[in-house]
Amino acid sequence: MCDCDYNRSLDIATPRNVYLSGYYKRSFGYYSIKHREPVILTHLIDNLVRSKEEIANKLGPNAAEELKEIIGDISKLKYEIQTNKPLEKIPGTDLEAMAYNQCIDKCAVDCGNVTHFSCIWLLAECYMYKRIKEAFITRPSFKDYDYFLSQKKEGFDMCKPLRIQLTKHLNALTGDNDSDTKGSLLRDFTNLLKINLWGNKCDLSLSLGVVESQQAELDISIFEDNILADDCEKIFDVVYTETGTQIDIVLDNAGYELFTDLCVADYLISKKLIDIVKFHVKSYPWFISDVTKKDFDWMIKELMSSSDNLLKDLGNKWLVYKHKQVWKVEEHDFWTYPQEFVHMKTMAPDLYQMLSESRLVIFKGDLNYRKLMGEKNWDPVTPFEEALQGFNPAKLCALRTVKADLISGLKEGVAEQLAEKDSKWMETGNYGLIQFSEKIVPLENETKV
Ligand SMILES: O=P(O)(O)OC[C@H]1O[C@](O)(CO)[C@@H](O)[C@@H]1O
Ligand SMILES: [Mn+2]
Numbered sequence: 001m002c003d004c005d006y007n008r009s010l011d012i013a014t015p016r017n018v019y020l021s022g023y024y025k026r027s028f029g030y031y032s033i034k035h036r037e038p039v040i041l042t043h044l045i046d047n048l049v050r051s052k053e054e055i056a057n058k059l060g061p062n063a064a065e066e067l068k069e070i071i072g073d074i075s076k077l078k079y080e081i082q083t084n085k086p087l088e089k090i091p092g093t094d095l096e097a098m099a100y101n102q103c104i105d106k107c108a109v110d111c112g113n114v115t116h117f118s119c120i121w122l123l124a125e126c127y128m129y130k131r132i133k134e135a136f137i138t139r140p141s142f143k144d145y146d147y148f149l150s151q152k153k154e155g156f157d158m159c160k161p162l163r164i165q166l167t168k169h170l171n172a173l174t175g176d177n178d179s180d181t182k183g184s185l186l187r188d189f190t191n192l193l194k195i196n197l198w199g200n201k202c203d204l205s206l207s208l209g210v211v212e213s214q215q216a217e218l219d220i221s222i223f224e225d226n227i228l229a230d231d232c233e234k235i236f237d238v239v240y241t242e243t244g245t246q247i248d249i250v251l252d253n254a255g256y257e258l259f260t261d262l263c264v265a266d267y268l269i270s271k272k273l274i275d276i277v278k279f280h281v282k283s284y285p286w287f288i289s290d291v292t293k294k295d296f297d298w299m300i301k302e303l304m305s306s307s308d309n310l311l312k313d314l315g316n317k318w319l320v321y322k323h324k325q326v327w328k329v330e331e332h333d334f335w336t337y338p339q340e341f342v343h344m345k346t347m348a349p350d351l352y353q354m355l356s357e358s359r360l361v362i363f364k365g366d367l368n369y370r371k372l373m374g375e376k377n378w379d380p381v382t383p384f385e386e387a388l389q390g391f392n393p394a395k396l397c398a399l400r401t402v403k404a405d406l407i408s409g410l411k412e413g414v415a416e417q418l419a420e421k422d423s424k425w426m427e428t429g430n431y432g433l434i435q436f437s438e439k440i441v442p443l444e445n446e447t448k449v
Contacts, residue, residue, distance in 0.1 A: 014377040022117035028405040029121030041078040059141040066139035073135035084115045099337040122375040126338035148285045155255035167310045174270035190232040194220045199260035200401040201429045231436035244359030246276040252365030253289040283331045340374040341391045355393035369400040384409035384435045397436040401429040
């Protein structure tokens, strides 16, 4: 962005190769900040008011007073967003506060004061969830409180029929290894990856926190044409032929999506294609439905106590994977920073190193895709590798349903055709991408540009 006048958004679509921002009135970022974020905050306040008795009983004598302060903070945040105020600095000297303040300062240097509608959309959206967390974590009774838990649990319960169907499917694939061929493994792994991709459609931040009936389908053949890039074969080659004991899955949403993530991980372990799977979770409630460590453990326990024996057996099997450290759950604050992934190597070198040890890093969902792509409005035919802008810890892939107006790696003319059909095609989650990037080893004498 450049010499923007912050009190006036431009009534244009986002120009090519610039950061997404609410500054462009025809962008999804503008619509999100203007219409979606206030609704998300209003729903959060309504939920808190509705459960204030239960909260007071559960969280102790100071909770009622602290809850009033929290609701005040969230109402103030909503007002700041609606009146396009400058982003207030995050108090404290911890690394995450510094990451947010560094991002705000960078935006200020680039273009003057930094308001919700003028800064990079990624900062504005992450900042809202960071401020929500600050409202709770600064009140002693609420420091471990998950203010999105009820929606995540409701979403999980609603998808029980689909989970039973998928469990039967997984058991059929993993029940017998003797008749496996490379062809059958490719076919079944590809099928599971596509079921996993469409699991990303279920997303509470898109539905503004309202739990909708499960749109995901097991019969994914009906969505085949909506997969706009399909690198399943390249991904399979990595898990089938390469060495390296672990893969990493950078998780996105809890509920059905997480269930499909664990099914993919179970398949890889059961078929002895991989020895260890590392799951990367958020360290606090994020974008309404994103997975925390507690959500991961809660789901396995929930399965183990299911009335359905198939789910119960699966929960017991998955608990053993965790106890044996075949499955490891990793937290890192970087995943809730506002920065794009191209900054990971300098801002979180320990995390970058961990990912570098992976045979394959799978990034799930739309927000991770935006961070991979540097939150830039690329020409849609820009190669996926190019849009990574050098972020390259290991071989990686992105499984993403398209819920924000940025994309790369499409064939010539595809974006234009889809826009003809529906100008909002990038905001619905109806289209998906399965994109792969090789680990590009920089040439010895290659100078960094
Ligand atoms: O859970 P996901 O797939 O990362 O989706 C989160 C995305 O949904 C939205 O909140 C709505 O499009 C985006 O702003 C954000 O990138
Ligand atoms: Mn999410």
